[in-house]
Amino acid sequence: MNESTINERARCLLKALIERYIRDGQPVGSKTLLEESGLDISPATVRNVVADLERLGLVHSPHTSAGRVPTEQGYRLFIDNLVSVKPLTSPEVRNIADQLEGDEDMDALVESASSMLSSLSRMAGVVMLPYQQQTSLRRIEFLPLTEGRVLAVLVLGDYDVQNRIIHTTRPYGRSELERIANYLNAQFKGRSLSVVRHELLSAMQGAREDIDRLMREAVSMAEQVFEADSQPDQDYILAGETNLMNYEEMADVARLRQLFEAFNEKRTILDLLDKSLQARGVQIFIGQESGYQALDSCSVVTATYGADDDVLGVLGVIGPTRMAYDRVIPLVDVTAKLLGSVLKQRH
């Protein structure tokens, strides 16, 4: 029942079958499969072999006497052992790199990456926003807004600035806020967000009355700022969803609806991206493997990106199970690496 039971010829035929099916979406019959594979055997032999493949659950025929279609396990075997990837050409790579390097801020960068993935694959591109915990705090600044509301400006990398509105129990003046900011900057500048959060916690617990009022207030403000951070941290940018409407496997409007609702909800996709955050490199979820109803008959090809050894996030491509993996895999791989190197370069 496992792959070791299938010999070289069978693998060759499976590979040919899947490649052919990916190309034109029709069930593949023994005759077409024969010419596709280039093997020097008779159609009858092909039929025997394919019957074996069916018994192993690698292919499946939609009805008696149609050709065969790959199953999810078939695709799995194909991707793990058979696929021969077609690397991007160097102009293609340059094109992506140029695009990414031209972007001013983090949002634009992620947006570009997503739309590059989508346009080059003609499917949907998705890029998770970089995981913030590793990035270091460059500066924090406070501005008074209205009574009881203060704006916190967080400068993170060279290219990432975030605003937070926090609530205070009493009004603060500019100079007071400035002193608080100075204190916090002195304390936390250059530390990563996770370290900041951790130190804040111990600062709250360890010292009670032995720190002066300014410090106490500074810490409680910072608490609010960095606590608010924990929520919206996970997000992604999607591009080219509408490309998916071109594929016949998505012709069913109800299915399409499910998928697009999952895109809007974000939770499903985030969960999936989270899963691939664990592993390094390219990862592929085929159809039901993802475990989400909405992604039935879709595949998701992901890769983590990061600077050096820090994994900052995940990006990928979402499309029908019948996609050109040999092109998509290098595309996702290269884009992840390029995005990582741009982020690293900008520290």
Place this chain on the structure above:
Amino acid sequence: MNESTINERARCLLKALIERYIRDGQPVGSKTLLEESGLDISPATVRNVVADLERLGLVHSPHTSAGRVPTEQGYRLFIDNLVSVKPLTSPEVRNIADQLEGDEDMDALVESASSMLSSLSRMAGVVMLPYQQQTSLRRIEFLPLTEGRVLAVLVLGDYDVQNRIIHTTRPYGRSELERIANYLNAQFKGRSLSVVRHELLSAMQGAREDIDRLMREAVSMAEQVFEADSQPDQDYILAGETNLMNYEEMADVARLRQLFEAFNEKRTILDLLDKSLQARGVQIFIGQESGYQALDSCSVVTATYGADDDVLGVLGVIGPTRMAYDRVIPLVDVTAKLLGSVLKQRH
């Protein structure tokens, strides 16, 4: 050929026909129309009248011997003269008001409004971001980022803060930036953005060498900040697009694709919203009236919102031409008014 040529009975039948058609989407025959209208005449008479309506281009039959379906002109007449709107119940109104009042910042507010529109109409809700030109500048602040890049923070209303990154020809220190900010705040605080922009222009032209270096630099920085503003000013938040996939008139995937691409492109929808920015109150575009291919067989119901007499933006609902106008019109109307009053209240 105009509406004056149709008498009371004909209007009554047209109204009944459209109401019935909106309710169940089937072509309406003379018999069902008769019971719908409650008139005391015979089916044959109904047929005669309906034949007249067809001659006037108000209804149309998909083929010989099916019932009748309203044309766009039919809908137009219906909306302008016949529709009897069903006002929202006061709990419904309260619900919307509560939702909007609970929102912290501008983005959340607009997001809420959009999703209220969508969920209550079961179609797509759209809210254009408030037009910025009237809003007054509360404070501007600069922070150095890297060499040659400065972060400008614009505080606009009580609830709207924006970041801009600008480029400078030489590095600026904190204190220098602070002085520049002070100068600009003294000069422009409380002025509306359009006034600021206008005054900047004359400041650039009027005075050349007779202003000192600080002022010149301040002005050129401000120029960059407020010029960058002109572009991204027009944007909208869409919610519940996927609701549209429920309607049979949207069953065609190609059409759906066009529509969703228009949503992504944003230009089409923005143009349309711009049009309704001119008029006050509720405005309705039926099918082709909008002039955009992508909105074929869709209607758009919009209303302007604002504080006092300033029109700040537009919001609305997008759905199939066959929608329950009697519910949607008050929904859009009320939501616009509530959003306006929240914005006004927050000055």
Place this chain on the structure above:
DNA sequence: GCTTAGCACTCGGCCCCGCGGGGTGCTAAA
């Protein structure tokens, strides 16, 4: 002159049928 009953007619939807073709599985021979 408007309204109404009666009637012939039209057309879409549906089911059923028959046919052609691509493809299979089995068997028997090499």
Place this chain on the structure above:
DNA sequence: TTTAGCACCCCGCGGGGCCGAGTGCTAAGC
């Protein structure tokens, strides 16, 4: 173990017939 031959299967497609809903027309009635 491979191969040729063959019977069989079933989808897709076009055509024919039937049903039902609804129309337009005509002629009679108020």
